Amino acid sequence: MDFSLSEEQELLQSTVRSFVERECDPRTAHAVFDGERTAVASLWAGLVDMGLPGLSLPEAHGGSGRELLDLALVAEELGRGAVPVPFLGHALAALVLARHGSEAQQATWSPGLASGGVRATVALAENGGCWLPGEWGAELEDGRVTGRKTFVPEADGADLFVVGCRGGGLALVEGGSSVRVEEGSTLDRGRPLYSVVFEAAPAEVVEGAAAVTLIDAASTLLAADAFGAAHRLIRATAAYLQTREQFGRPLATFQGLKHQLANMVAELDPSRGLWWYAGHAFDHAPAEASRAAALAKAHITERAQQVARDCVEAHGGIGFTWECDVQIWFKRVMFDRLWLGAPDAHRERYAALEGW
Amino acid sequence: MNLRFGEEYEKLRESVRAFCTESWPLQGGEAELGEREQGILWRKRALEAGILYRTVPSEYGGAGAEPDVMAETVIRQELDRAGVPHRASVQGTHMLVPTLLECGTEEQRREYIERTLTGELLWCQGYSEPGAGSDLASLQSRAELDGDEWVLNGQKIWTSNADVADMMFGLFRTEPEQPRHGGISYLLVPMSAPGLDVRPLKMMQGGRDFCEVFFDGVRIPARNIVGARGDGWQVSRSTLKHERMLIGDTHASRTSFDALVALAREVRKDGRPAIADSGVRQRLASVAGYLAAQEWAVARMLTAMHQNRDMEVISELLTTKLSSTNLQQQIAKLALDLIPDAGLREPAPDEAMMGIRAFTPGRWVSQYMFTLAQSIAGGTSNVQRNLIGERVLGLPRDPRPPAA
Numbered sequence: 001m002d003f004s005l006s007e008e009q010e011l012l013q014s015t016v017r018s019f020v021e022r023e024c025d026p027r028t029a030h031a032v033f034d035g036e037r038t039a040v041a042s043l044w045a046g047l048v049d050m051g052l053p054g055l056s057l058p059e060a061h062g063g064s065g066r067e068l069l070d071l072a073l074v075a076e077e078l079g080r081g082a083v084p085v086p087f088l089g090h091a092l093a094a095l096v097l098a099r100h101g102s103e104a105q106q107a108t109w110s111p112g113l114a115s116g117g118v119r120a121t122v123a124l125a126e127n128g129g130c131w132l133p134g135e136w137g138a139e140l141e142d143g144r145v146t147g148r149k150t151f152v153p154e155a156d157g158a159d160l161f162v163v164g165c166r167g168g169g170l171a172l173v174e175g176g177s178s179v180r181v182e183e184g185s186t187l188d189r190g191r192p193l194y195s196v197v198f199e200a201a202p203a204e205v206v207e208g209a210a211a212v213t214l215i216d217a218a219s220t221l222l223a224a225d226a227f228g229a230a231h232r233l234i235r236a237t238a239a240y241l242q243t244r245e246q247f248g249r250p251l252a253t254f255q256g257l258k259h260q261l262a263n264m265v266a267e268l269d270p271s272r273g274l275w276w277y278a279g280h281a282f283d284h285a286p287a288e289a290s291r292a293a294a295l296a297k298a299h300i301t302e303r304a305q306q307v308a309r310d311c312v313e314a315h316g317g318i319g320f321t322w323e324c325d326v327q328i329w330f331k332r333v334m335f336d337r338l339w340l341g342a343p344d345a346h347r348e349r350y351a352a353l354e355g356w
Numbered sequence: 357m358n359l360r361f362g363e364e365y366e367k368l369r370e371s372v373r374a375f376c377t378e379s380w381p382l383q384g385g386e387a388e389l390g391e392r393e394q395g396i397l398w399r400k401r402a403l404e405a406g407i408l409y410r411t412v413p414s415e416y417g418g419a420g421a422e423p424d425v426m427a428e429t430v431i432r433q434e435l436d437r438a439g440v441p442h443r444a445s446v447q448g449t450h451m452l453v454p455t456l457l458e459c460g461t462e463e464q465r466r467e468y469i470e471r472t473l474t475g476e477l478l479w480c481q482g483y484s485e486p487g488a489g490s491d492l493a494s495l496q497s498r499a500e501l502d503g504d505e506w507v508l509n510g511q512k513i514w515t516s517n518a519d520v521a522d523m524m525f526g527l528f529r530t531e532p533e534q535p536r537h538g539g540i541s542y543l544l545v546p547m548s549a550p551g552l553d554v555r556p557l558k559m560m561q562g563g564r565d566f567c568e569v570f571f572d573g574v575r576i577p578a579r580n581i582v583g584a585r586g587d588g589w590q591v592s593r594s595t596l597k598h599e600r601m602l603i604g605d606t607h608a609s610r611t612s613f614d615a616l617v618a619l620a621r622e623v624r625k626d627g628r629p630a631i632a633d634s635g636v637r638q639r640l641a642s643v644a645g646y647l648a649a650q651e652w653a654v655a656r657m658l659t660a661m662h663q664n665r666d667m668e669v670i671s672e673l674l675t676t677k678l679s680s681t682n683l684q685q686q687i688a689k690l691a692l693d694l695i696p697d698a699g700l701r702e703p704a705p706d707e708a709m710m711g712i713r714a715f716t717p718g719r720w721v722s723q724y725m726f727t728l729a730q731s732i733a734g735g736t737s738n739v740q741r742n743l744i745g746e747r748v749l750g751l752p753r754d755p756r757p758p759a760a
């Protein structure tokens with residue numbers, strides 16, 4: 001039994017981590033939050049250089065044929081750095097194509113997706129918090145998709161959309177005149193969300209149980225992202241409290257704060273294995289994959305959100321400002337918790353899968 | 357990552373399984389023996405077969421095997437599954453034995469280890485005192501050397517199983533002029549010694565398990581010291597690294613969680629099984645998240661320890677007690693909410709005993725209280741929080757008492 005990462009996975013993770021540390025310090029994230037988005041393109045280009053957009057695509061099509069756990073390790077690092085890049089939608093679309101695309105679909109799209117020449121995203125949610133396949137209403141008829149999707153990440157400038165349709169199927173839609181992207185407002189400004197209207201847009205069906213793949217993978221990536229973000233927040237807060245003095249001594253010397261931080265560690269840190277296992281099960285224990293993914297998403301994003309709230313409090317007034325780093329990671333985690341549905345929906349999904 | 361144990365370990369699993377089927381339950385006249393005698397007999401056979409405590413050297417009753425956390429895990433899984441009486445009391449097997457292996461004399465090892473592993477010899481841990489709990493190093497019970505005997509005076513408290521134990525391993529102040537940690541020795545005390553008085557304390561849930569122990573001029577042989585005079589603190593710490601073997605045990609949590617799910621299927625809420633109620637499903641799934649997290653954290657720790665990469669899992673190692681305490685308490689709380697009326701009745705005496713037996717409503721009521729002991733015994737939750745803050749996050753240590 002070996003519940004650890006392979007050397008290759010450790011290398012991938014440390015490569016991404018040092019890239020993020022070098023290229024995306026909190027000032028970069030702040031700049032993006034303040035509307036200065038120039039860094040986004042160069043960060044994405046850096047990810048492209050590391051081969052991340054094609055991580056899950058087959059080698060024959062220019063990808064590296066890696067697994068969901070590898071993507072999740074990248075997500076952890078992007079969450080840790082609150083890196084403002086269009087990774088989530090692209091990684092999910094590429095994974096769906098890699099696992100369920102026909103030969104022809106793969107030949108058409110994979111090389112571009114892998115090289116970053118084509119950018120893709122996923123369009124799932126519809127009005128009123130309808131995130132899961134059974135709730136999708138977009139119509140797919142005669143090779144055309146019609147419907148309005150909300151909370152589509154990084155839709156602006158996307159070349160390819162994976163769209164959830166009525167009945168739980170997925171369709172591939174190329175950006176173009178019958179696809180209208182509407183500006184919206186996004187709390188996590190590092191990962192802008194859009195509404196997208198498909199007006200009888202030409203579409204190709206993705207065969208097989210692709211929607212389950214998409215939901216499980218998305219759940220796992222969100223959990224990993226939230227874990228990375230909350231893990232960093234705890235450490236950053238501990239560091240801040242070592243420097244801030246009140247009553248003539250560093251705040252970190254007060255046991256009340258020490259215990260609050262220790263509780264955060266005890267709530268969050270042991271849950272790493274949940275998303276590791278969800279990633280692993282996706283490729284190696286398919287019968288377990290949905291349960292593991294639902295549990296990881298529900299448990300970790302819930303824990304991470306509480307950590308983020310507690311970290312604001314531990315900072316005092318400064319923690320409540322726009323200038324403080326904490327708000328950025330707080331919103332990163334809020335996105336992870338709510339995108340694809342709040343934890344209750346995933347706990348219910350888990351309960352149903354357990355046969356309760 | 358590979359979650360299969362591999363051929364070598366699966367073979368081991370097979371052989372443990374076969375041994376269990378053959379050896380348990382006991383047959384014929386042996387089946388008539390009392391519960392304790394049956395357990396001793398079975399453990400003797402399991403030791404001979406090299407299944408229990410396999411890393412203990414063969415001169416002391418073990419199999420002298422190389423440490424291998426994976427093998428221990430496979431074996432424990434099979435023993436739990438088979439329901440054999442493999443757990444002798446942990447004070448002896450998990451605290452005293454490793455300490456003797458590390459610091460004991462040859463004579464002490466030969467005299468105590470094997471009989472402790474079989475459960476013939478029962479131990480209690482005499483550390484806490486009325487004035488020394490979390491701050492254990494402030495303990496006051498003392499031992500003075502008089503010829504070739506130690507003379508003990510003072511008091512221990514909260515000593516689990518002192519009323520049934522044959523021996524105590526305890527900490528006593530032997531060098532009164534030395535500061536706190538420096539003046540303590542680790543002594544082995546027969547509970548039958550004259551001048552030693554055990555008074556059981558009744559626990560909140562009504563059961564009896566821990567006691568007060570009074571020492572009034574109790575005489576024990578001078579050789580009953582483990583390690584050197586004044587080294588007792590270090591000797592007692594050597595146990596800690598062996599206690600890690602206990603962490604692989606999420607068995608108790610899994611067992612009570614399964615019982616909780618069964619309870620939710622059985623009891624009714626608003627005219628249908630409670631498990632169909634969305635509030636109950638939410639809480640169950642939430643607890644399931646904590647449980648699965650703990651199980652995977654253990655898998656990660658085991659792997660890291662197997663690869664000698666312990667430092668990478670320091671956070672998991674140090675949070676494991678607090679996490680499993682919280683988890684067990686959540687399970688008990690949810691169970692009680694499913695059977696609220698039971699909480700108005702006092703548990704029957706056998707339901708108030710420690711250890712997992714059948715999960716009757718009264719048993720859940722006891723469990724609701726008993727899981728609180730986990731936040732106190734073996735280092736309180738606050739003490740755990742200090743450790744996590746200091747060792748995981750590098751926060752400053754709490755102020756220590758002046759070395760006086």
Ligand SMILES: Cc1cc2nc3c(=O)[nH]c(=O)nc-3n(C[C@H](O)[C@H](O)[C@H](O)COP(=O)(O)OP(=O)(O)OC[C@H]3O[C@@H](n4cnc5c(N)ncnc54)[C@H](O)[C@@H]3O)c2cc1C
Nearest residue numbers: 481482483484489490514515516729732733734735736738
């Ligand atoms: C069921 C049970 C079985 C036990 N079995 C044994 C046994 O077999 N042998 C044995 O020797 N002992 C045993 N104990 C005793 C146990 O180890 C002690 O109770 C424990 O170490 C706490 O000491 P205390 O009771 O004196 O509490 P105290 O140390 O007085 O603590 C009281 C409260 O103060 C908090 N506190 C203490 N110090 C700090 C600090 N520095 N910072 C913040 N908070 C602090 C604690 O967390 C606790 O909440 C047992 C206890 C129980 C409940």
